Amino acid sequence: MTLKDSLEHSADRMGFEDAEFILIRYTDVPGRFLAKYIASDSGEYLRSGVAVDGSSVRGFAKIDESDLLLVPDKSTLRPAPISNYKVATVIADVHEGFGRGRLIRDPRHVSQLIEEHLAREGLSCQIGPEVECFVFDDIVFGGKSGPEILSAERAGKYHIRRKGGYDAPPFQDSLVELRFEVAEILKKNYLIKVTNLNHEVASSGQIEINFMHSTLTKAADNVQVYKDTVRNVAKKHGKIANFMPKPVFDESDPSSSESDNGSGMHVSTSLWDGASNIFYDASDGYAELSQTGRYFIGGILDHARSLAALVAPTVNSYHRMVPGFEAPIYAAWSRGNRSAVARVPVNDRNNVKSKRIEFRAPDPSANPYLAFSAIVAAGLDGMRKKIEPGDPVNEDIYKMPDHVRSSLGIRSLPGSLQESLEALKSDHDYLKPCFQGDLLETYVALKQEEIAYAGRSKERQFMLYYDV
Structure with missing residues (x-):
């Protein structure tokens, strides 16, 4: 041919x-x-x-x-x-x-297998990822305190205060034209429709460009194409796109004032029976969420600790997942509450098409084929077993005393990649529809090598995850 x-x-x-x-x-x-x-x-x-x-x-x-x-x-x-x-x-x-x-170790095969599994159940899936990243002017290696990040937005003529970059105005936002260029390439070359493109919370050039939701494998394809496009446009402009979950952090204390918000990849999921969104229920006064949707959340929360190994899969991921930087660290759910790991957006009412469940643990270092498949597999396990997610939590979980969180049954997510891998080793049966053969063993072995190399060294994390 x-x-x-x-x-x-x-x-x-x-x-x-x-x-x-x-x-x-x-x-x-x-x-x-x-x-x-x-x-x-x-x-x-x-x-x-x-x-x-x-x-x-x-x-x-x-x-x-x-x-x-x-x-x-x-x-x-x-x-x-x-x-x-x-x-x-x-x-x-x-x-x-x-x-x-x-x-069987081809990640794209994993996502195709979970789609085939859904099809046998008469269902289809829509995935909407929100991928954040940084675009730096440069990263200089070899310094005494580790890699030095250079950004005109961090310490230069477009200075943005730490954690003060959300929807930065044009005079301060040095990356407006770069984002437009990325959006144009996605549309013209790859037929990927961009929905919004904004400056994110962190200084130092943090951006987010969102595109239309799609079927699971196609959504993962789109993430790979998007990351590649951002990197190449940044390269064209003499800059560096970085998808590490937490590139701006204090090595000795990731929650210190020397750190800034990390980059997430929030993943919205909806399941469909033909033209019917099975997560939508107009009679539910809390979030217009069906009982099926609640069971899906129940599965995600039940498997949240092992899911972390696949959706937050790097040593650097756990520098992001600390209090004070809008990253989730507690396995709870709510509507419109960004301190919970699972959120049901409630921007409007009576919108069948937009009813979805947002999982906030993933970050852009994740393999999207594996991460999206694992999220759906966990939710399907919750639906099959009718796992209740418990009551929604409608207050800032970060500010709750430990005894209150404990009384509500709110568990913490893993605090390290090693901890999440241990959870995955003991909780992985729900992944059987898509993770076949020795793929999980291979994955865990690769991650153990990363831990042995990177540890808590900032220099080594940058060397290992510079191109993640």
Whole structure:
């Protein structure tokens, strides 16, 4: 099959019949969006697949079983925004070589499995991620106190006070045009519709660009494309996009005044039976949330500690999850209460389409295919077992005395990656619909290596998670 034929069968040819190169993207187990390039006159690969050395990809294969194939999903074929050359880009599924089927460690396979599981139940899923990040002028390594972050918004002509960046006005917001450029590329090249793009709470150039919710695998694809686009636009402008959960922190005390808000990736989920949102119930006076929706929350809260290992998956994640910086640290639910880990937005009434459950623990270092799948699997387990989430908490949980939280049955989320991994080792049966074979063991082993390397060293965290 030629590139032209493939484009004719894709959703939109977009004028790229004469592309000179094809950029093939795929994701490793920790979540890096990798790239392989082939010449367009090798278009036959779009049908048969492109060879890849699985032993060189984190989490994929041992050296004695390393022959894998990248099989492009032609529905994702798009023109790549690479100047001076005509390049088509496509996202691939990973297969084992010699016709042995899908690689069970391929993160995209995990999200496809949970979607197949939902389909057998007559359901579909919509995911809306909100990905925050920083765009720095530079990061300088080698200093006595660790990496030095340079930002005109932190200490320069566009100075923004610590925790004072939310909806910063244009004269102070140094990244307005960068966000517009990202939004334009997402729309024109990738058909991803941006809904809002704003400066976030932290100083030092924290941004958030949101896009329309989508089906689970497509939403994960969109996160990978979005992160890649932000990084490349930042690079074009001589800046650095950083998706670490907490890059601005005091190594000795992450909650100190030297720290600023971290970056989250709040994930909104809704489940649908055909055209019916099964989380919506107009008769519920509290949040217009159905009993099914409550059971879904019950599953998330019941598995919150093990979920943390997949949605807050780095050593650096737990510098974000400390009191005082709007990050969730307690397993409770509410409507409109951002101190709870699960929130039911109530911006308006009688809006069936917008009824959703927001899980606030995830951060942008998570592999979106694994994180979104695990969230849905936990919620489905709650629905199957009819797990009640308990009463909603309608006050600031951060300010509650310990004995009050204890009396309400509010548990803390893990305080470290090691703690969350221990929870995952003892609580993972709910993941069986999508995490198959030795994927979880492989994942845990990779994370143990990260802990051994990074520990609490700020320098090592930046070296390990600089490109997360």
